Amino acid sequence: xxxxxxxxxxxxxxxxxxxxxxxxxxxxxxxxxxxxxxxxxxxxxxxxxxxxxxxxxxxxxxxxxxxxxxxxxxxxxxxxxxxxxxxxxxxxxxxxxxxxxxxxxxxxxxxxxxxxxxxxxx
Amino acid sequence: xxxxxxxxxxxxxxxxxxxxxxxxxxxxxxxxxxxxxxxxxxxxxxxxxxxxxxxxxxxxxxxxxxxxxxxxxxxxxxxxxxxxxxxxxxxxxxxxxxxxxxxxxxxxxxxxxxxxxxxxxxxxxxxxxxxxxxxxxxxxxxxxxxxxxxxxxxxxxxxxxxxxxxxxxxxxxxxxxxxxxxxxxxxxxxxxxxxxxxxxxxxxxxxxxxxxxxxxxxxxxxxxxxxxxxxxxxxxxxxxxxxxxxxxxxxxxxxxxxxxxxxxxxxxxxxxxxxxxxxxxxxxxxxxxxxxxxxxxxxxxxxxxxxxxxxxxxxxxxxxxxxxxxxxxxxxxxxxxxxxxxxxxxxxxxxxxxxxxxxxxxxxxxxxxxxxxxxxxxxxxxxxxxxxxxxxxxxxxxxxxxxxxxxxxxxxxxxxxxxxxxxxxxxxxxxxxxxxxxxxxxxxxxxxxxxxxxxxxxxxxxxxxxxxxxxxxxxxxxxxxxxxxxxxxxxxxxxxxxxxxxxxxxxxxxxxxxxxxxxxxxxxxxxxxxxxxxxxxxxxxxxxxxxxxxxxxxxxxxxxxxxxxxxxxxxxxxxxxxxxxxxxxxxxxxxxxxxxxxxxxxxxxxxxxxxxxxxxxxxxxxxxxxxxxxxxxxxxxxxxxxxxxxxxxxxxxxxxxxxxxxxxxxxxxxxxxxxxxxxxxxxxxxxxxxxxxxxxxxxxxxxxxxxxxxxxxxxxxxxxxxxxxxxxxxxxxxxxxxxxxxxx
Numbered sequence: 001x002x003x004x005x006x007x008x009x010x011x012x013x014x015x016x017x018x019x020x021x022x023x024x025x026x027x028x029x030x031x032x033x034x035x036x037x038x039x040x041x042x043x044x045x046x047x048x049x050x051x052x053x054x055x056x057x058x059x060x061x062x063x064x065x066x067x068x069x070x071x072x073x074x075x076x077x078x079x080x081x082x083x084x085x086x087x088x089x090x091x092x093x094x095x096x097x098x099x100x101x102x103x104x105x106x107x108x109x110x111x112x113x114x115x116x117x118x119x120x121x122x
Numbered sequence: 123x124x125x126x127x128x129x130x131x132x133x134x135x136x137x138x139x140x141x142x143x144x145x146x147x148x149x150x151x152x153x154x155x156x157x158x159x160x161x162x163x164x165x166x167x168x169x170x171x172x173x174x175x176x177x178x179x180x181x182x183x184x185x186x187x188x189x190x191x192x193x194x195x196x197x198x199x200x201x202x203x204x205x206x207x208x209x210x211x212x213x214x215x216x217x218x219x220x221x222x223x224x225x226x227x228x229x230x231x232x233x234x235x236x237x238x239x240x241x242x243x244x245x246x247x248x249x250x251x252x253x254x255x256x257x258x259x260x261x262x263x264x265x266x267x268x269x270x271x272x273x274x275x276x277x278x279x280x281x282x283x284x285x286x287x288x289x290x291x292x293x294x295x296x297x298x299x300x301x302x303x304x305x306x307x308x309x310x311x312x313x314x315x316x317x318x319x320x321x322x323x324x325x326x327x328x329x330x331x332x333x334x335x336x337x338x339x340x341x342x343x344x345x346x347x348x349x350x351x352x353x354x355x356x357x358x359x360x361x362x363x364x365x366x367x368x369x370x371x372x373x374x375x376x377x378x379x380x381x382x383x384x385x386x387x388x389x390x391x392x393x394x395x396x397x398x399x400x401x402x403x404x405x406x407x408x409x410x411x412x413x414x415x416x417x418x419x420x421x422x423x424x425x426x427x428x429x430x431x432x433x434x435x436x437x438x439x440x441x442x443x444x445x446x447x448x449x450x451x452x453x454x455x456x457x458x459x460x461x462x463x464x465x466x467x468x469x470x471x472x473x474x475x476x477x478x479x480x481x482x483x484x485x486x487x488x489x490x491x492x493x494x495x496x497x498x499x500x501x502x503x504x505x506x507x508x509x510x511x512x513x514x515x516x517x518x519x520x521x522x523x524x525x526x527x528x529x530x531x532x533x534x535x536x537x538x539x540x541x542x543x544x545x546x547x548x549x550x551x552x553x554x555x556x557x558x559x560x561x562x563x564x565x566x567x568x569x570x571x572x573x574x575x576x577x578x579x580x581x582x583x584x585x586x587x588x589x590x591x592x593x594x595x596x597x598x599x600x601x602x603x604x605x606x607x608x609x610x611x612x613x614x615x616x617x618x619x620x621x622x623x624x625x626x627x628x629x630x631x632x633x634x635x636x637x638x639x640x641x642x643x644x645x646x647x648x649x650x651x652x653x654x655x656x657x658x659x660x661x662x663x664x665x666x667x668x669x670x671x672x673x674x675x676x677x678x679x680x681x682x683x684x685x686x687x688x689x690x691x692x693x694x695x696x697x698x699x700x701x702x703x704x705x706x707x708x709x710x711x712x713x714x715x716x717x718x719x720x721x722x723x724x725x726x727x728x729x730x731x732x733x734x735x736x737x738x739x740x741x742x743x744x745x746x747x748x749x750x751x752x753x754x755x756x757x758x759x760x761x762x763x764x765x766x767x768x769x770x771x772x773x774x775x776x777x778x779x780x781x782x783x784x785x786x787x788x789x790x791x792x793x794x795x796x797x798x799x800x801x802x803x804x805x806x807x808x809x810x811x812x813x814x815x816x817x818x819x820x821x822x823x824x825x826x827x828x829x830x831x832x833x834x835x836x837x838x839x840x841x842x843x844x845x846x847x848x849x850x851x852x853x854x855x856x857x858x859x860x861x862x863x864x865x866x
Contacts, residue, residue: 082219086153089221090164099215101223103157104164110429 029077030059036096037063037070037088041111044093051091052084070095152220153187154202164223167204171765172222175199175211176812178764201866205254208357211866245574245584245606246335247616247660247678249273251328258759258770258806261821261858262366262374262396264325264350265317269804269821270772272715272729272755273330274348278748280634281831281852282446282465282505282845284413285314287634291332291345291680291711292733292749296631297622297654299335299343302350305475305495306340310545311514311630312499315469319440321394321419323364323376323862326351333658333680334602334620337570337586338522338537341600344622344654345682345709353378355388355425355434361865368858370412371400386427394419403449404854405827407835409845411853413446413465430483435476442469447506447637448838457507459553463838465637467503487526487533494519505636506838507552510629517542533574541566549629551642553839558644564625565593570600580608590623595651598623612664619657626652626688628700635690635698638844645701653685658711673718682709684737692747692782693739696841705738709746715755723763729755745780748849750799752777768808770819775801779849784833791833791842797849800826815862825855 037048048070049061057078063070072084082097089098092108094115105113154172155164166187173180174194183189191200200220203209207224214220251271258270265286268274277287277295288295300308300316308316328350335343353362358380366374373396380390396417404411423436445453448462455461474496482488497516504510520539527534542565549558570588584604591597602620609615626649629636636642658680665673684707691699715729731753735746745751754775761768779797806819828850834842 085219086221089219094215094217097217098219098221099217101155101157101164101221102210102212103223103225104221 029075030073031076031081032071032073033081033084034069034071035081035085036068038068038094038114039063039065039112040114041065041109043109044112044114047091047108047112048088048093051088051093054087054091058084148193149190150193150200150214150218150220151188151190152222154183154189154204154222154224155187156204156207157223157225164221167207167224170202170204170207170224173201173203175201178812205252207252208354244331245582245604245616246618247332247662247676249330249332251330253326256322256325256328257808257815257817257862258768259772259804259819261368261819262322262372263318264320264322264328267322267325267328270757270770271330272713272727272731272757273332275731275753278848278850279852280637280846281409281411281848282413282637283467283633284415284444284446285634286317287314288317289749290330290348291656291658291682292709292731292735292746293345293682294631296626297344297624297652297682299340299347300350301339301347303352303475304339304349305493306342306518307473307495307497309342310497310499310516310543310627311501311512312471312497313627313631314633315442315467315501315630319417319419319442319469319471320350320352321374321376321392321396323362324352324378324392324394324421326353332660332678333618334604334622334656336572336584337588337600337602337620338535338572341568341588341590341598341621341623344624344652344656345680352421352423353380353390353392355380355390355423356382356427358390359864359866361863363863364860366858366860368856370398370402370853370856372396372398372412372858374860387424388427389422389424392421392423401449402853405831405852407830407832408449409832409835410446410449410451413444415442415444417442430481432479432481433477435474437472437474439472440469441471442467444468457504457552459507459839463506463843465503465505467501467633469499469501471497471499473497485525487524487530489524491522491524492520493522501630503633508549508636508642509552510547510549510636512545512547512627512630514546515542515544531576535572535574537570539568539570541568545627547627547629549642554641556642558629558642560627560629562594562625567591582606586620614662615659616662617657617659619655622654622656624652628688628690632690632698634848635692635846638698638846639839639841640692640696640698640844640846643697643699645699649688649700650686650702652687654682654687655685656680656682667718671719671722673716676713676715678711678713680709680711682711684708687737689737689739691739692846693741693744695782695784695787695844699740701740703738706743707737708735710734724758724760727755727757727759729753731755747780747782750777750779752799766810768810769805770808771803771805773801773803775799776850781847781849784847787833787842791844793830793833793847797828800850802826802851813864815864816859817861818857818859820855820857822851822853822855827851827854 039048045063045065048063052058052061052072057075060073085095085098088095089100092100092104094100154167154170156167157164168183168185170183172189175197179194181189181191198214200212202222204224210224212222256267268288269276275289277289279286290298296313331347335347362378364376375395378392382388398414402411419440421438426433445466447464451462451464453466476494478492480490495518499514501512518541522535522537524535544563547560568588568590572586575583587601589599600621604618607615660678663675684703687703687707689701689703712732717727719725733751735749736743737746756773758771777799781793781797784793803823804821806817808817831848831852833844834840
């Protein structure tokens with residue numbers, strides 16, 4: 001009986017947690033995502049941030065050249081995190097989840113062509 | 123106890139998560155799109171094939187270009203392909219979602235020819251035959267590549283010379299501009315033979331533009347432009363081999379190899395050899411149904427890809443020796459009226475080209491292209507006792523500057539060129555001692571400009587004008603205009619108009635009309651250049667029915683009006699006369715065609731064409747002979763789901779054709795005033811494996827042969843002999859087989 005009680009408690013609790021997550025946010029549907037985007041120079045920074053903003057739904061984007069991490073504040077009611085990855089990859093930059101098309105990548109400015117550099121590192 | 127249960131619960135959830143991620147890792151997802159060169163836009167490609175290298179594991183993208191594929195433990199390389207596009211190999215990295223962009227075959231030559239991949243976007247009415255389309259009909263060279271296409275008519279094949287004509291908008295192919303990678307190569311002495319000199323397997327694609335062409339490429343195009351793209355050094359297969367044989371005794375061998383020498387340099391070597399040595403006489407008239415010949419053809423080309431520089435250069439050499447005529451004819455015999463009648467033609471051709479493209483670093487829409495083309499050809503021919511010798515030298519240099527002006531809605535091309543063309547020709551007739559010489563040296567500097575305007579979304583206009591300062595014919599302007607308007611999302615109206623100018627070489631353009639006893643006459647003191655205006659409009663509507671099966675409806679009408687034309691007059695059965703047009707000459711062409719994928723994998727393409735072509739001869743205005751007024755074209759193509767098998771069937775119905783008057787000949791050599799209508803069928807079956815393709819097919823499957831193609835065949839040196847009255851096939855059913863072997 002105790003066992004059933006605990007399982008029930010767990011269920012209710014997790015449900016409630018979900019609920020509170022949603023209700024806690026209220027009208028604010030913004031979400032922060034942080035992931036790795038390959039790139040090497042200041043020019044890439046502009047490109048990456050512009051790429052993720054293109055199409056709307058993004059409030060803030062900041063790519064750190066040293067760590068290659070991109071921090072994006074976006075509207076979860078409009079976009080999924082995967083959409084952010086796809087936007088950046090469409091501009092030629094690989095992300096940790098989506099690989100850019102070779103032909104688009106080849107058109108990147110020389111300093112942004114990170115794949116060869118990645119190979120050298122290994 | 124409580125803690126224990128709690129822990130177990132967590133473990134189960136964790137395990138579930140683990141299983142989920144593990145199974146997710148076993149799949150690769152992605153999107154395939156088309157990359158537009160100018161705009162860099164990526165548009166989803168539906169129906170692209172994605173296959174793991176060296177396996178049969180693959181899938182096809184959906185309407186969003188999306189695919190999902192189970193991972194293969196043996197390989198991490200994907201091959202992505204789509205008809206009319208250069209296939210790509212992609213290495214799967216750490217990511218499980220991959221974007222893939224394909225470029226159309228044309229894009230590589232972006233300097234001059236813009237991408238033709240999305241034909242709906244073209245301002246001109248355009249059509250592209252990709253690799254798949256070219257391989258539907260295996261045989262054998264460019265002249266024969268149009269048999270499965272509705273826009274270009276495969277015309278009659280001369281009985282004696284074996285020369286295959288093509289027709290555009292009802293008019294002879296000489297009025298279309300025939301190009302190799304945007305350079306005019308099938309021109310001058312090569313205007314007929316050139317189509318035979320491009321082996322089919324060398325082709326990557328053939329683009330067909332109907333109506334007035336771009337002024338940038340020259341003043342010659344009147345009815346349209348046909349541009350061929352050959353195997354590219356940077357994209358071609360490592361090694362490609364092709365063997366072909368048919369029941370007519372024709373053997374062909376083609377090979378090409380490409381190498382990437384570094385990340386900047388690449389090269390390609392293309393080879394061809396063909397031979398016909400069997401003597402065929404399918405209608406027992408004592409004459410060969412098909413000429414005997416040997417051709418060797420080789421090309422080497424190079425490419426350099428720099429940061430903002432792209433350079434290409436190459437050279438090609440070919441030799442062909444061909445003869446035909448009486449079945450007993452021996453080319454080493456002395457040519458007299460006592461020996462069997464013979465025809466022979468020998469061609470030697472060498473050509474070189476170079477292209478240098480410089481792209482702006484800061485502005486991707488800005489580029490400078492420089493082109494150089496050098497050509498030399500020697501052509502010797504004989505028909506019985508008639509002889510012809512021709513030599514041609516040609517040089518063309520051109521610079522094309524391209525840029526967006528104001529904004530990306532206006533694109534300007536400005537260009538200057540210089541053309542030098544020397545043609546020396548001599549015709550002699552040993553019987554009548556007639557001599558005709560035509561020596562000409564043209565030297566033509568020119569300037570031209572073309573503006574592409576896209577001021578509002580659904581409307582695009584291309585306006586071009588060029589000025590040529592011709593040393594022989596003075597200065598003249600060539601204006602051309604193309605308009606495109608999207609009436610609705612899937613309905614497009616196009617219109618075009620423009621002027622064309624060309625200098626005719628009457629003998630190499632009419633080799634088929636010299637195999638007879640007609641008296642050769644040039645009635646004008648001086649044959650003037652041919653000048654014509656062409657204008658027309660087309661309406662295309664694309665639609666989707668059923669489960670995303672696509673269709674396209676096209677209606678077009680074009681009219682060509684000649685200001686001057688070299689009239690070819692066969693109206694008197696004893697004369698072959700050439701003279702400047704004195705009166706009206708025009709061609710009306712109407713075509714309605716429909717393409718539709720009836721079932722998954724089964725595509726039908728059907729067209730009806732109506733031509734009204736009239737010229738003023740010495741005895742009045744008449745319909746052009748040997749051209750059917752009505753034509754129906756039908757093509758069906760079926761590919762199995764796994765693409766292992768391909769089936770192709772083409773049917774053509776040709777209406778009645780006017781035959782020039784023969785009423786003054788003896789009754790037994792008279793012909794009716796019109797040919798009967800007839801049908802031709804051809805088909806091919808292809809089996810595709812990974813590296814190998816094997817095909818079997820047949821041409822003229824119903825074995826339809828023109829009755830009596832040669833008049834008075836038993837007395838070829840008599841005054842009634844005529845082998846130029848050809849309206850139908852001379853060669854009967856031919857079955858062929860071949861294989862293609864590819865190492866990527």
